Structures are given as structure tokens and as C-alpha cells.
Amino acid sequence: MEFGLVELSRLQFAMTAMYHFLFVPLTLGLSIIVAIMETVYVMTGRPIWRQMTKFWGTLFGINFVLGVATGITMEFQFGMNWSYYSHYVGDIFGAPLAIEGLMAFFMEATFVGLFFFGWDKLSKVAHLVVAWLVAIGSNFSALWILIANGWMQHPVGAEFNPDTMRMEMTNFFEVVFNEVAQAKFVHTVSAGYVTAAVFVLGVSSWYLLKGRHTELARRSIAIASAFGLAAALSVVVLGDESGYSASHTQKMKLAAIEGMWETQDAPASFTLVGIPDSDARETHYAIHIPYVMGLIGTRSLTQEIPGIDKLVAEANERIHSGITAYDALMTIREQRDATPASVRATFEENSENLGFALLLKRYVDDPRQATEEQIAMAADDTVPGVGPLFWAFRIMVGLGFSFIAVMLYFFYRASFRGMRFPRWALRLGVVIIPAPWIAAELGWFVAEFGRQPWTVDGVLPTALSASNLSITDLLITLAGFVIFYTVLFIVEMGLMLKYIKKGPYMDVEETDSWMERHAHRLRTHDGKGPFAAEPAE
Amino acid sequence: MILHEFMTFEVLRVIWWLLLGVLLIGFALTDGFDMGVGALLPFVGKTDKERRVVINTIGPVWEGNQVWFILGGGAIFAAWPPLYAVSFSGFYLAMFLVLAALILRPVGFKYRSKRDSAKWRTTWDWALFVGGAVPALVFGVAVGNVLQGVPFYLTPDMLMPMYEGNAIMKLLGLLNPFALLAGVVSLSMLLMHGAAWLGLKTEGFIQQRAQKIGTVAGIVAAVAYALAGLWLAMGIDGYQILGEVVKDGPSNPLYSEVSKGGSWMAAYAARPWIVIAPIMGFVGIGMAVMGLRKGKEVSTLLWSKLGITGIISSVGLTMFPFILPSTVDPNSSLTVWDSSSSHLTLFVMLLCAIIFVPLILAYTAWVYKVLWGKVTEEDLDNNAQSY
Numbered sequence: 001m002e003f004g005l006v007e008l009s010r011l012q013f014a015m016t017a018m019y020h021f022l023f024v025p026l027t028l029g030l031s032i033i034v035a036i037m038e039t040v041y042v043m044t045g046r047p048i049w050r051q052m053t054k055f056w057g058t059l060f061g062i063n064f065v066l067g068v069a070t071g072i073t074m075e076f077q078f079g080m081n082w083s084y085y086s087h088y089v090g091d092i093f094g095a096p097l098a099i100e101g102l103m104a105f106f107m108e109a110t111f112v113g114l115f116f117f118g119w120d121k122l123s124k125v126a127h128l129v130v131a132w133l134v135a136i137g138s139n140f141s142a143l144w145i146l147i148a149n150g151w152m153q154h155p156v157g158a159e160f161n162p163d164t165m166r167m168e169m170t171n172f173f174e175v176v177f178n179e180v181a182q183a184k185f186v187h188t189v190s191a192g193y194v195t196a197a198v199f200v201l202g203v204s205s206w207y208l209l210k211g212r213h214t215e216l217a218r219r220s221i222a223i224a225s226a227f228g229l230a231a232a233l234s235v236v237v238l239g240d241e242s243g244y245s246a247s248h249t250q251k252m253k254l255a256a257i258e259g260m261w262e263t264q265d266a267p268a269s270f271t272l273v274g275i276p277d278s279d280a281r282e283t284h285y286a287i288h289i290p291y292v293m294g295l296i297g298t299r300s301l302t303q304e305i306p307g308i309d310k311l312v313a314e315a316n317e318r319i320h321s322g323i324t325a326y327d328a329l330m331t332i333r334e335q336r337d338a339t340p341a342s343v344r345a346t347f348e349e350n351s352e353n354l355g356f357a358l359l360l361k362r363y364v365d366d367p368r369q370a371t372e373e374q375i376a377m378a379a380d381d382t383v384p385g386v387g388p389l390f391w392a393f394r395i396m397v398g399l400g401f402s403f404i405a406v407m408l409y410f411f412y413r414a415s416f417r418g419m420r421f422p423r424w425a426l427r428l429g430v431v432i433i434p435a436p437w438i439a440a441e442l443g444w445f446v447a448e449f450g451r452q453p454w455t456v457d458g459v460l461p462t463a464l465s466a467s468n469l470s471i472t473d474l475l476i477t478l479a480g481f482v483i484f485y486t487v488l489f490i491v492e493m494g495l496m497l498k499y500i501k502k503g504p505y506m507d508v509e510e511t512d513s514w515m516e517r518h519a520h521r522l523r524t525h526d527g528k529g530p531f532a533a534e535p536a537e
Numbered sequence: 538m539i540l541h542e543f544m545t546f547e548v549l550r551v552i553w554w555l556l557l558g559v560l561l562i563g564f565a566l567t568d569g570f571d572m573g574v575g576a577l578l579p580f581v582g583k584t585d586k587e588r589r590v591v592i593n594t595i596g597p598v599w600e601g602n603q604v605w606f607i608l609g610g611g612a613i614f615a616a617w618p619p620l621y622a623v624s625f626s627g628f629y630l631a632m633f634l635v636l637a638a639l640i641l642r643p644v645g646f647k648y649r650s651k652r653d654s655a656k657w658r659t660t661w662d663w664a665l666f667v668g669g670a671v672p673a674l675v676f677g678v679a680v681g682n683v684l685q686g687v688p689f690y691l692t693p694d695m696l697m698p699m700y701e702g703n704a705i706m707k708l709l710g711l712l713n714p715f716a717l718l719a720g721v722v723s724l725s726m727l728l729m730h731g732a733a734w735l736g737l738k739t740e741g742f743i744q745q746r747a748q749k750i751g752t753v754a755g756i757v758a759a760v761a762y763a764l765a766g767l768w769l770a771m772g773i774d775g776y777q778i779l780g781e782v783v784k785d786g787p788s789n790p791l792y793s794e795v796s797k798g799g800s801w802m803a804a805y806a807a808r809p810w811i812v813i814a815p816i817m818g819f820v821g822i823g824m825a826v827m828g829l830r831k832g833k834e835v836s837t838l839l840w841s842k843l844g845i846t847g848i849i850s851s852v853g854l855t856m857f858p859f860i861l862p863s864t865v866d867p868n869s870s871l872t873v874w875d876s877s878s879s880h881l882t883l884f885v886m887l888l889c890a891i892i893f894v895p896l897i898l899a900y901t902a903w904v905y906k907v908l909w910g911k912v913t914e915e916d917l918d919n920n921a922q923s924y
């Protein structure tokens with residue numbers, strides 16, 4: 001296997017996946033925010049809420065289409081670029097992807113057309129149901145995708161079949177109720193809700209600063225901040241849940257995120273900041289907070305969290321056991337039904353470490369021929385890049401907490417201060433629009449870069465998973481994706497900005513005249529503007 | 538988890554082979570007219586208004602239709618992992634072309650009308666043309682190659698899929714004469730289907746132009762399909778499994794011995810009833826062509842659907858039990874009996890399909906019912922959210 005090929009394949013996958021995830025979080029959250037707005041419209045009958053539904057719905061549509069389009073790439077790339085992976089784990093991994101299509105994607109895509117085209121063709125309530133079906137469909141999509149991804153992080157409910165030379169499912173429920181998948185699902189969709197809330201809040205803040213569409217903007221902030229506050233809390237709580245599950249499912253990832261080279265006595269301290277050094281195998285200038293890591297990771301004061309050095313030693317042992325499994329497997333493959341029971345037993349005993357033997361394929365064709373030196377190198381390979389993980393994680397968490405603060409403040413102003421906001425807060429609202437995207441991309445980086453050197457943790461190394469393509473193949477498609485995706489991104493951003501600048505353009509007269517007629521009973525019509533009185537002004 | 542033992546592995550494999558066909562046909566029948574309409578767009582709509590009418594006939598439904606394709610990909614991954622692994626990586630650059638075209642299409646639908654500039658809109662019109670015509674052609678080319686077998690093999694030690702040839706040469710190798718003929722079949726058949734759809738959803742000039750082009754496309758499709766059949770009978774080798782066929786063994790293609798030679802048409806001697814598929818193909822297309830000429834609407838679309846169903850099924854039934862034969866190492870060929878998922882996975886997925894496919898059909902039918910009726914220029918003015 002050429003080294004360059006795997007690296008290029010990874011680059012392409014990372015690029016297309018992260019690009020895809022520019023659109024997904026907004027789809028997840030905005031679909032629900034729009035559905036909430038329409039619910040208010042149907043319950044109160046106030047046209048302003050229909051206008052809001054249509055306006056945010058338009059932006060949702062521009063974003064949704066690229067989410068769908070770039071999602072096709074994701075579905076196909078496993079087969080195109082990761083064919084051995086697809087063969088090796090398709091029996092388990094393919095199922096949630098197909099169920100996603102059957103159960104969720106079909107629903108969301110079928111009804112999204114009716115959402116835009118059905119305003120005059122459906123009753124109010126039927127249209128509202130359609131809006132919710134789109135939102136539910138989007139979120140169920142995320143569930144099944146994360147079940148698939150969760151299995152890559154923590155492969156449960158499956159075992160290796162020597163006859164077919166692949167992993168096969170043994171228990172579907174274990175795959176579905178994988179603790180990693182469940183925690184990741186809520187964490188990810190909550191992050192999507194925060195993204196959409198920040199987006200709605202930011203765009204509305206901009207309108208208020210410009211003095212435009214203030215009625216729409218104030219109500220949008222009210223919805224976005226309440227929804228965003230709940231979501232921001234949920235992101236952090238479920239992020240913590242992910243950390244807890246990683247302490248027993250992906251110990252190496254956790255240790256790398258912490259830059260924790262040596263095993264500390266329980267309870268371990270949390271390294272707030274520091275400079276991890278992979279060569280010296282220590283983290284310089286570290287500032288520790290005692291007990292915190294032990295509490296997050298194990299929820300106890302007595303359990304130990306293993307450091308990187310200890311885990312590398314464990315990997316070394318597992319590689320030896322994996323070689324034994326590989327040897328038995330080759331005998332089974334040759335002799336098939338005639339294989340002695342003792343060989344089968346040896347295989348069964350060591351089969352959970354088979355993947356570790358495959359790590360050696362990078363250095364030697366037949367893992368049985370590997371030298372101790374090569375085994376030590378393969379064991380070292382099990383450590384992902386500590387520095388990038390360490391920092392990506394800390395920036396993500398910092399942003400996560402800042403969203404709670406922002407949402408809390410806006411929620412307070414919207415709920416208890418007459419939907420009036422100080423200008424500095426509105427400016428902040430505009431400035432932080434990109435932040436949730438940064439946090440989400442960093443989150444995926446931590447999850448997937450932290451999974452290296454595996455595509456499926458402990459089961460299949462990344463180096464072995466790629467398709468047998470030529471470098472030229474990869475260069476052509478990589479260049480194609482870069483050009484194509486860049487153009488689409490520019491077009492998308494152009495349209496987004498155009499429609500944000502344009503503002504709500506549907507049902508304008510009807511809404512305005514209704515607002516005038518009912519001014520006496522609207523909270524935003526108490527004679528005061530949308531700005532909080534600022535002492536300095 | 539022992540429930541799955543109640544259905545034999547063999548039965549499950551056949552069911553999933555059928556479901557694979559159902560998904561591909563579902564895709565061709567729904568997304569097929571989207572592709573046809575896209576490819577027809579520059580020719581049936583002369584003014585911007587006309588083109589918008591054409592686009593809005595599929596505007597509300599293309600997203601749902603496209604899911605048939607995505608679901609097809611997902612189902613192949615889940616139920617036939619070796620097929621997914623070998624074909625998607627083997628047809629690498631061709632798949633990339635399809636991907637690019639399929640990404641261009643939704644974006645074109647959604648973004649075209651979002652700016653007024655004529656240049657912007659013309660650009661997207663051609664993007665939609667490419668997004669419709671390229672996949673329609675490539676899918677046929679792919680089927681043409683599958684019938685001839687493709688140059689892949691599985692390594693004996695690890696079952697790693699390998700594909701012979703290099704980047705561009707691999708792509709050019711796919712564009713051989715028989716495959717191109719198959720591409721003509723699929724392109725013209727979907728053009729006819731798109732025309733039948735426009736016949737139903739539009740009126741006036743657009744309708745007339747569509748029906749005219751559709752008539753020609755239908756005739757081309759029938760002739761090309763007949764020629765491809767002749768060619769398959771005379772000039773292309775079939776494949777057979779040698780020795781005893783194990784239908785419930787492990788999914789390891791290398792466990793069975795396969796030889797190349799003889800004719801695919803032997804299937805019609807062994808299972809004469811499958812002749813119904815090509816008959817459906819010809820009758821469906823013939824009736825659709827007549828309908829297009831006479832200006833019939835609903836029945837034409839239904840005949841067109843029947844014709845497409847016949848043509849696609851005829852390929853699957855002729856090849857059964859082969860799914861993807863290998864030219865360089867026939868033993869690596871993928872068949873229904875040795876390239877499926879495990880017994881349990883097939884069973885679980887079948888349960889999901891039993892629950893969700895009827896639901897999907899029901900709500901899709903409801904959506905089409907809500908949207909029933911012609912799309913006119915007035916409709917566009919009345920809905921600010923139309924494309």
C-alpha cells in the first residue's frame with residue numbers, strides 16, 4: 001500500500017466531510033426553529049410568525065440544498081475511496097446508513113418540497129405537520145449517521161468471520177444502543193441547535209443594529225435565545241458524557257486530548273493549558289486543576305486513568321496477541337473445515353486483537369514476519385497527534401461555554417427586559433456568527449483525528465482501509481472537489497447574503513397592516529425601541 | 538437474536554436481490570424523469586418563463602426522488618458490501634462524474650431563480666442539462682460494462698478488491714462500444730420518460746415540444762435496446778458457476794468456481810418465463826411513443842414506467858445469479874450467493890424495509906396527490922417560493 005495514497009484519501013475524506021458539516025448543523029437546528037415559529041403562527045394566527053417562518057425557511061432552503069448535495073458525496077466515498085473498509089465492516093456499518101435513508105432522509109426530502117410549494121395547497125395544520133416532519137426527518141438522519149460513526153469509535157455487537165474475512169453483525173441492538181453513539185448523537189444535534197440559534201440571533205442582531213425588520217428580529221431573538229440556551233447547556237452536558245464514555249471505550253483518545261503521557265494517581269488532574277511535546281513525551285508549562293479529570297473521566301475519586309505510555313505498552317502486548325490470531329487465521333483460511341479445533345480456539349482467544357496485527361501491514365506484508373522493532377513502531381503508531389487534539393479540544397470547550405453565556409444573556413433580555421438589547425450585545429451577536437461552526441468542525445476533528453490510526457477503533461487500521469487507486473485518480477478528484485466545492489461555497493454565501501440583505505419579502509403588506517391594527521396589544525409596541533437604554537448614550 | 542433463523546439465508550439473499558431491483562427501478566421511475574426533464578430543459582423551454590415552468594414541474598419532488606438513488610447506494614452498502622466496495626472504487630472517475638452531476642442538479646434547481654441576471658440563469662440551465670444527461674448516460678454505460686464483466690479481482694489472502702488499469706485508462710475502458718450503446722438506451726429511455734412527465738404537467742408549446750422530442754427518444758430507445766439485445770446474444774460471453782451451487786454458504790466469492798463463456802441468453806432457455814421482462818420493455822415503450830404522438834397524458838407516463846421497469850428487470854433477470862462478473866479472474870465474480878451481507882444483517886434490514894418502504898410509498902403518493910395538476914406561468918407568479 002502506497003503511503004501517499006492513504007494520506008490523499010484521508011485528505012479528501014476530511015475535506016468533503018468537513019465541508020458537508022458546514023451545512024448540516026444549520027439544517028438540524030434551523031429546521032426546528034422554523035417549525036417552532038410556524039407552530040406559534042398556527043397557535044396564535046399572527047401573520048408576523050408566518051412571515052418569520054417563510055423568511056428563515058428561505059435561508060434554510062438555500063443551506064439545505066448544499067447539505068443534501070454534499071451528503072451524496074459522503075454516502076459514495078466509502079465505496080469509492082475506502083473499498084477495503086467497505087468490504088471489511090460493511091455488514092455492520094452499511095445498515096445504519098441504509099436505515100437512515102429509509103427512515104429519515106426519505107421523509108425529510110419528500111416533505112421539504114411541500115414545505116416550500118405547499119403553502120396554498122395545504123391547510124394550516126397540514127403545513128405545520130409537514131414542517132415538523134422535515135425537522136424530525138433531519139434529526140433522525142443525524143441519529144443513524146452517528147450510530148454508524150459511533151460504531152467506528154466503539155465497535156460493539158460484531159465479530160470477525162474467518163470465512164468471509166470481515167466483521168459481521170452479531171447483535172443489532174448493541175450497535176444501535178451503543179453508548180458512544182447515543183452520547184454523540186445528542187451532543188451533535190445540540191451543537192446543530194446552537195449553530196442555528198447563533199445564526200438566527202446574529203442575523204437578527206444585525207437587523208436591529210440597522211433598524212430594519214425590528215419586529216421580526218426581536219421575536220426571532222426571543223425564540224433563538226431560549227432554544228439556544230437549552231441547546232448550549234445540552235452540548236456541554238453531553239460532551240461531558242462523551243468524555244466519560246471515552247474513558248473506558250477510547251482510552252488513548254482521551255489521554256491524547258489531555259496530553260497525559262504518564263498515568264497519574266487517581267483522581268487525575270485536568271490540564272487547563274500547556275504545550276504538549278510528542279518527542280519529549282511530556283506536556284510543558286502545564287497548568288493543572290486537581291481532581292477534575294478523574295471526576296469527568298471516571299466519576300470517581302479512586303479510579304485511575306491510564307496515560308499514553310502505559311497504553312502504548314498495552315498496544316505492544318495486543319500486537320503480539322494479534323499476530324497469534326493472524327497466524328491461526330491463515331491456517332483456518334488454508335484448511336477451512338479441516339482446521340484442528342485447537343487452532344480455532346487459539347483464534348477465538350486472540351481474535352479481538354487481530355486488528356492490532358493488521359497495524360503491522362504498514363511495515364511488513366506478513367505480520368508474522370515482523371521484527372520486535374517493527375512491533376514497537378506499530379505500537380507507537382497507536383498514539384494520535386497529541387498537540388492538535390489537545391488544542392482543538394480546548395478551543396471547542398471554550399467556545400461551548402461562551403455560547404451558554406451569550407444565550408443566557410440574550411434570553412434574559414428577551415424574556416425579562418422587554419425584548420430590548422444593548423448595542424454592544426447586538427454587535428457581539430453579529431461577530432460570533434462563525435463561532436459555532438468553528439466549534440463543530442473542531443469537535444469532528446477531535447473525534448476523528450483522535451480515532452487514528454484506526455478507521456474502526458482496534459479493528460481496522462486506516463492505512464489498510466483505502467481503495468487500491470492510483471495517485472492520479474486521487475489528484476483528479478481532489479482537484480475536482482476543491483474547485484467545485486469552492487465555486488458552490490461562493491455561490492451559496494452570495495445567495496445567503498443577498499437574501500439576508502433583502503430581508504423578509506413575503507406577506508409584507510398583510511403582516512404590516514395586521515401589526516398596525518393590533519399594535520395596542522403587542523409587547524413590542526409599548527412605545528420603546530428595541531435598544532436597551534445605555535447609561536453612556 | 539435467533540429470530541432470523543426462521544428465514545433461510547438463501548431466501549433472504551433472493552429477497553435482497555429483488556429489493557435491489559426495486560430500488561434501482563424506483564430510482565429510474567422517479568428521479569429518471571427529473572434527469573430526463575433536466576436534459577430536455579434547454580430544448581423544450583425557449584423563454585425564461587417557459588424554462589421556469591419546466592423546472593417547477595419537478596421543483597417540489599426532485600429532492601424526494603433523489604433519495605431513491607441515495608437509498609440505493611445505502612442498500613447496496615448494507616446488503617451487498619462487496620458489490621459496493623468493488624463497483625464504487627472500480628468505476629472511480631465515472632462515479633465522480635455522476636457525483637458532480639448529481640450535486641450540480643439540486644443546486645441548479647434551487648439557485649437558478651434566486652437571481653434575475655440572464656447569464657446566471659442560462660448558466661444554470663446548462664448545469665441542469667449536464668446534471669440530467671450525464672448520469673442518465675453513465676448509468677447505462679455502467680450497466681453495459683457489468684454485462685461484459687469488469688477487470689477486478691479479490692486478493693486470495695485478505696479479499697482485498699483490486700481493479701486493473703490506471704485512472705484515465707480505466708475510465709476510457711468503460712467507454713467501449715457496447716457500453717455506449719447501453720448508455721444510449723438509458724439516456725433515450727429517460728428522455729422519453731421526462732417528456733412523458735412534461736406531457737402530464739405542462740400545456741401549450743412546452744407540452745408539444747416535449748411530446749415531439751419524447752416520440753423520437755422513445756423510438757431510439759426501442760431500437761437501441763433491440764440492438765443491445767442482439768449484440769448480447771451474438772457477441773458477448775456469459776458466465777456460469779461451475780460445480781454445485783451453494784446458496785447459503787458464507788459470502789466469500791472465492792469459494793465458488795466460475796467460468797466465462799457461453800451466452801447470457803442461456804438464461805432464457807433455463808427460465809423461459811423471464812422473457813416477460815423484455816416484452817414489457819418493448820410494449821411499454823411502444824405504447825408510450827403512441828401516447829406521446831396522440832397527446833395522451835396519464836396513460837403515457839404509466840406506459841413509460843412499464844417500459845423502463847421491463848428494461849431494467851431484463852438485465853437483472855438475464856444475469857441472475859451474477860451481479861458483477863470479473864473478466865480477469867472469473868472466480869472473483871460476485872453473485873447473489875456469495876456477495877451478500879450476513880444472515881442477520883439481511884434479516885434486520887428486511888424488517889426495516891418492510892416497515893418503512895410502504896410508509897415511503899404512502900407519503901410519496903400523498904405528496905404527488907397534493908401537487909397534482911398542471912404547472913402554469915400563473916402559478917409561478919402566485920408563489921414567491923417557486924423556482
